[in-house]
Amino acid sequence: MICFIENMLLRIHISPTNIRRVELPQRPQSVDQLKSFLSEKCQLENGDFLIQFEDPDFNNELCNLNDINELPAEKATLKLLWEEVCPSQGFAGDSNSVSSLDTASMPSCHSGDQSPESSVLRNLRSAEKWPSTFNIPTFPLDVELRLRKANEVYQQTNKPLNVSREMKSQILDKIVQAIFDIKAYPDAYEIQSVASSLVQKHPCLTETGKRTGWDGWVMSIKFKLGNYRAKLKEAGCSELSVNCKRKSCEGMVERPYMKKPKRAEVNFLPDHPEGHTEDSLEEVRLTMINEMKKKKMDLTVIHRKMQETFSLRRKEVVKIQPLVEEIRERWPGLFLKEEICMEFSRICNVDLFRQFNESIDKYTAPLLKLYRKRRDSLGAQMKTLLDKLDDQVTDIVTHRKRVALEGLPLFLRENSTCFLKMCLDTDPEDHSTRDVRIGILTVVEDDVGTSASLPNVINHAIILEEAIVLQDIPDLPAAFAYLFGFLYALNMEYPKELKYTFEVIQKVFMDLGGTCSARVQSLKSKLL
Structure with missing residues (x-):
């Protein structure tokens, strides 16, 4: 949620999927007054929440907002944390009773009293991406006791634990459930990070004679995770039952060869919320x-x-x-x-505009530096782009971002002719969208200025399957962000002629996905 308070831009996270815009009438004089404003404007049923802000003095780490003067002068990001009051969990003042919720109303202790939005969100994964350090879950008490004693012995003698089949099964059961809560199909390096974290937490599980000490655990986790997915698929899990490999798959008559998520979709195909059909x-x-x-x-x-x-x-x-x-x-x-x-x-579970805008701000200067360095080898179109950038005297920041995005396909040796289209505001719509499956249309003013090197841009539009689906977009970076959002929302494939361009947007700009192709990895290394 973005609101303006005396030229202060606030971004409020009510939940990972609940972000709104609202303009407050005046700057709050206290934290309590800010809470009242937010409760009224956002129609929050309960005002018992804490406000945290990203503190620039501590690398934008979240801190509790105790004084309204603690907020940065011009722009700040806030997050709401709700207080649960439940007899089984303690009082509201207990730190263990404060949690970040997925709904704008206070939860009840009884599931039947949950708000509709809260019940809907329970069937969605909440993790944004794979954690840098995997959190090994707690195992059954008997297993934990054995591991604790074995770890003490390992510290003294370096003698690993002889893990029984039953104990290993219990360990793997907990681990694969924790993995599936984050991702149904983890990459190889992600499974390796799980095995590494397991051995780091419980050194007694180190495998002697192995290169890393956890190679065998990697294989065990892979097989156990495959068996776990098979059980869930048999139980009717939508995300898994959709991945058919044969034409005989039941219910897959329309498209027999379905594919698993491959673009870091966290909630690719969730089951219906409880109580819904x-x-x-x-x-x-x-x-x-x-x-x-x-x-x-x-x-x-x-x-x-x-x-x-x-x-x-x-x-x-x-x-x-x-x-x-x-x-x-x-x-x-x-x-x-x-x-x-x-x-x-x-x-x-990623904020589309925030992530894209932060990345384009970060990478515009390095990209333009790369373009200028290889100007002579990238062809006449790149030279024209850079010449227009040098001629620009107004709104130079926006124009630099535009050139950075327009030049990206050229730098990656891809053809953007059918993707980045331009038309006059007097041209018929069907003429501009014909034979364009995925594209961005720049509408320029039909006057004498269009013959010059810098035409007057009116707005931008998104083209999908030869039709304009979104228009009145102010600039090219916003159009790229909206288009990228459409490709995920509509589950559309990237244009083949621009697969590297969109891979850069996905894996470099949006930080989604795993290993990059050689061409994209080369660009990423140059940018960093």
Whole structure:
């Protein structure tokens, strides 16, 4: 949520998937007054929450906001933490009773009293990405006792524990469950990080004669995780049952060869929330359609319905893979600017615009430096881009970002002719979108200025399957961000002619995914 308080820009995290915009009438004089403003504007049912802010003096680590003067002068990021009051958990003053929730209302101790949004979010993974250090779970008490004593012996004698089959099975069961809570299909290096963390926490599990001391655990985790996925698939887990390899897979008549998540989607295909069926979610969708038809739409209601129907929408998008126009007809809310960002957040648990803007700010100067260094070898189009940049005298920051993005395909030796399109504001729409499956359209003013080197740009639009699906976008970086969000929300493949460009956006700009291709890794090394 972004709000302006006397030229102060605040970004409020109510939950990983609940971010709104609101303009406060005046600068709060105290933290309590700020809480009152937020409760009123965001319609929070309970005001018992803590506010944390990213402290620039400590590398933007979160700190509790105790004094309104602690906020940075111009821009700050805030996060709300809610206090649970439950007899079984202690009093609100107990530090163990404070937790970050997925809903804007205070939870009850009884599951039947949970808000609809909270019940919806329980079926989604909350981790943003694979942790740098994997947290080994707690094992059954008897296993923990054995490991504790064996660790003491190992420190004195370097003698590893002789792990029985039953004990090893108990250890692996806990580990694979913890892995699946983060990611259904971890990469090889991620499984290696789990095995390494296991041996670091419990040295007695070190394998003698192995190169690393945990090679055998890597193989055991892989096999155990495969067996665990098979059990979940048999139980009806949507994310796993969709991965069919044969044409005989039941229910996969439309697209027999389905693929597992491959672009770091955290919530690729979640199951329906508890208490919901396809019929009940369809009723929610129809209610949302009726809200969209109103002259004055309630964006809060639309957001809540979009959140509630996320699993139904992903089932249609991933399994059936309908045309964009069909999705647009059934899910018009998905094509609102706010909901594109929210859908990306539901899928990846990453703030689309924040991550993209921070990256483009970070990499614009290094990219332009690389372009100028190889100017002569990158062709006439790159020279023209850099010449226009040198001629620019106004809004130089925005223009530098634009050149950095336009030059990226050229630097990667890819053809962006059918992707970055330009038209006059008087041109017919079908003429500009013809034969364009995925693209960004820059609309320039039809006057004498268009013949010059720097035409007057009016706005930008997103083209998908020869139709404009989003327009009135102020600049090219915003258009790139919205398009990237669409590709995830609609589960569309990257354009083949620009696969390296979008890999850079995914793995370098957005920090999503694992190992880079050789070409992208080379660019990443140069940028860093």
